[in-house]
Amino acid sequence: MSTAQQAGRVLSGMRPTGQLHLGNYHGALRNWVELQYQYPCFFFVADWHALTTGYEDTSKLPEYTQQMVIDWLAAGLNPGVATMFVQSHVPEHAELHLLLSMVTPLSWLERVPTYKDQQAELAEKDLATYGFLGYPLLQSADILLYRPQYVPVGEDQVAHVEITREVARRFNHLFGREAEFEAKAEKAVKELGGRNSSLYRELRRKFQESGDTVALEKARALVQGNSRITVADRDRLLGFLEGTSVAILPEPQVLLTPTPKLPGLDGRKMSKSYANTIGLREEPDSIAKKLKTMQTDPARVRRTDAGDPSKCPVRQLHEVYSDESTRQWVDAGCRSAGIGCLECKKPLIDKIVDDATAMRKRAQEYEDSPELVRNILNEGAEKARDAARETLDDVRRAMHLRGD
Ligand code: TRP
Ligand code: SF4
Secondary structure: OOOOOOOOOOOEEEEEOOOEEEHHHHHHHHHHHOOOOOOOOOEEHHHHHHHHHHOOOOOOOHHHHHHHHHHHHOOOOOOOOOOOEEEHOOHHHHHHHHHHOOOHHHHHOOOOOHHHHHHHHHHOOOOOHHHHHOHHHHHHHHHOOOOEEEEEEEEEHHHHHHHHHHHHHHHHHHOOOOOOOOOHHHHHHHHHOOHHHHHHHHHHHHHHHHHHHHHHHHHHHHHHHOOOOOOOHHHHHHHHHHHHOOOOOOOHHHHHOOOOOOOOOOOOOOOOHHHHOEEOOOHHHHHHHHHHHOOOOOOOOOOOOOOHHHOOOOOOHHHHHOOHHHHHHHHHHHHHOOOOOHHHHHHHHHHHHHHHHHHHHHHHHHHHHHHHHHHHHHHHHHHHHHHHHHHHHHHHHHHOOOOO
16 A cells, blocks of 8 residues: 655755855755755755756766765755655656556646747757657656655745645546555544544545545644554545545645845846856855946945845845845945945955855865765655655556566
8 A cells, every 4th residue: 555645745856956045045055955854855956857947958966966966965955854865766756657657648848938938048958859848747656655744945846736735636536546445544544533533424425525625634633643554544534624535646736935036146046057156065255356346226325325235135145144234234225325336345245255155165075985976866866765665565556567
């Protein structure tokens, strides 16, 4: 029988883009570092995803992967706590992707918002490929393979988790049927024991009659918190809540990453493609030089002109890096022309240089001994494969792809 959703398990991935910048850190990585101490976490390098838009030159992939993982470690991801691995080291991702592709309507993929957007944005590349169309489904396979409860992503990836939920629902509907399911589920309800049985029935009725999702969550918690029932019964009870099948691929939830708006040096969003970034492990001189020339309120031309902090990207960096009293000093000094822009940038330069220096220090041992990174990724891949195989065994069995 299938093992249900892994309570609290977190899964997320990142494309290997080489050295990370402050935007990547505040948009995702910082959050991962916090999550690793709250939940069992799986974090992976989505190298196959990199191929979906960059298949012509793959030569940089090993270096980009290595550099990005060193950034993860430098930022505080702890291999003793979180599982880190590379997608292509776990071929199970490909098998699940293939199997899911058989049941996924083309129209679901065509209507993913990033599909047309990215094709237009990256017009210089030929993205009329099978792989590019299918990449949200590859992401679905990445996720469902680990049966996570949470997928921490930014706003731009929410649609991909949504389609993942739809694919899971469709798969479970097609293949999650078990002979005599209803009878077995009813029996499992009794196993919950007197009060809990009636509470379960009540919550299930509330959800099924009026779509009360609070009731659904309560019922799930009731089932997941019960240690008397078997794993198979727990699955049945979870499946029974929403319908009449077992959830072989449980639906994950988005854990929306709170992302401060991090401007790049030119005031646009910090992004590698705009060449307006500051690296996570950049040298002090280079950080200072970049920040000194960073865009400020364009109306503040001379030192004696008053500025408007709400029109200044430097002020947005203070939002992320400075405390309340510094921000007050900035706002008052800017509006009255009491401080100059270089003065205003000084505390930022200090803080960002400090952070980067700490990260460079932590990265040093991995730069010196690349085999440490290799070992971490090998161990991670083994753990990931163990989890992935469990899911795929259930998937294959449900699809009659093995003899037992
Ligand atoms: N598509 C994601 C991105 O471009 C990366 C990714 C791949 C991912 N597979 C995933 C994120 C699974 C979360 C879960 O950022
Ligand atoms: Fe921006 Fe600071 Fe200059 Fe004001 S003083 S324009 S907030 S850099």
